[in-house]
Amino acid sequence: xxxxxxxxxxxxxxxxxxxxxxxxxxxxxxxxxxxxxxxxxxxxxxxxxxxxxxxxxxxxxxxxxxxxxxxxxxxxxxxxxxxxxxxxxxxxxxxxxxxxxxxxxxxxxxxxxxxxxxxxxxxxxxxxxxxxxxxxxxxxxxxxxxxxxxxxxxxxxxxxxxxxxxxxxxxxxxxxxxxxxxxxxxxxxxxxxxxxxxxxxxxxxxxxxxxxxxxxxxxxxxxxxxxxxxxxxxxxxxxxxxxxxxxxxxxxxxxxxxxxxxxxxxxxxxxxxxxxxxxxxxxxx
Amino acid sequence: xxxxxxxxxxxxxxxxxxxxxxxxxxxxxxxxxxxxxxxxxxxxxxxxxxxxxxxxxxxxxxxxxxxxxxxxxxx
Numbered sequence: 001x002x003x004x005x006x007x008x009x010x011x012x013x014x015x016x017x018x019x020x021x022x023x024x025x026x027x028x029x030x031x032x033x034x035x036x037x038x039x040x041x042x043x044x045x046x047x048x049x050x051x052x053x054x055x056x057x058x059x060x061x062x063x064x065x066x067x068x069x070x071x072x073x074x075x076x077x078x079x080x081x082x083x084x085x086x087x088x089x090x091x092x093x094x095x096x097x098x099x100x101x102x103x104x105x106x107x108x109x110x111x112x113x114x115x116x117x118x119x120x121x122x123x124x125x126x127x128x129x130x131x132x133x134x135x136x137x138x139x140x141x142x143x144x145x146x147x148x149x150x151x152x153x154x155x156x157x158x159x160x161x162x163x164x165x166x167x168x169x170x171x172x173x174x175x176x177x178x179x180x181x182x183x184x185x186x187x188x189x190x191x192x193x194x195x196x197x198x199x200x201x202x203x204x205x206x207x208x209x210x211x212x213x214x215x216x217x218x219x220x221x222x223x224x225x226x227x228x229x230x231x232x233x234x235x236x237x238x239x240x241x242x243x244x245x246x247x248x249x250x251x252x253x254x255x256x257x258x259x260x261x262x263x264x265x266x267x268x269x270x271x272x273x274x275x276x277x278x279x280x281x282x283x284x285x
Numbered sequence: 286x287x288x289x290x291x292x293x294x295x296x297x298x299x300x301x302x303x304x305x306x307x308x309x310x311x312x313x314x315x316x317x318x319x320x321x322x323x324x325x326x327x328x329x330x331x332x333x334x335x336x337x338x339x340x341x342x343x344x345x346x347x348x349x350x351x352x353x354x355x356x357x358x359x360x
Contacts, residue, residue: 044355044359045359046355046356046359046360105334108330108331108334109334224345227345227348227349227352228341228345228348230352231345231348231349231351231352232348234352234355235348235351235352235355238355265337265341266341268337269337269338269341272334272338273338276338
């Protein structure tokens, strides 16, 4: 952090001081203030940092971010759906446009409109939540505003907010929800025995092995869902930190645009894959 | 070759080699998709959405390699 002396209160003097200290040193998490000759290091931690505890329940900065995103989305939902009218007002029209675009996309992939209507709330929630939480991580201030925590003899920078999907816990949660709901939907659509019969059937040795492979593939879906989302968002964060560490000014801009694109694509891919697996689980061959 | 330098080399190799497969895969996917659109321009919407889905699958493998590289480097 630059400590500018405010002893001279004339604005021209302030500008003169800023110009004197050009090039401004980037604020890098992990560097101590006024670092001149000290080595500036980047701190990237795989594990989300703890902010505090609510009597034995650990509150991390990603959890705080998820609460903020939830509040924003719930408020947006309540405001958007408030008093819907047959002749839509402009704001209702806009939200209907957004939802209809998502619905048409799902319809095109699935084909069966009745089933899309049944699962639309579930799938659209995945899409909107993951998209908003990915884009929320790009807002200036997220990941940079925080405090220095003293552990032993060295300082660690703990930001208040951190992108939600850069936490493996969150992405594993998404993956588990997706796979479990797919199984339940399959059981509801086909009947419990028929659905379980896909995985465990003793008709012939080959069928048995295919069933075991299907079971393993379900578990691997959890891993692949979670690591795809986690890897993309976490690697994006690391990329942005490195870019801002190297050249803090114009250079990170294309990387921010890349991250916005990646955030959108990952939300889309997660939702589309859930949709495809739901389709495979609920269709009667 | 001490442990620290091996770690660095391991992290670099993990992502370097791990990106070869997906790179080739995505190139092939895009090539076939473009060829299909060239043969049948009316189906370009469907082909595009399927292509993006398949590319995300292929890219996931590269992301797994990147996660391993990051784990080696930072943990």
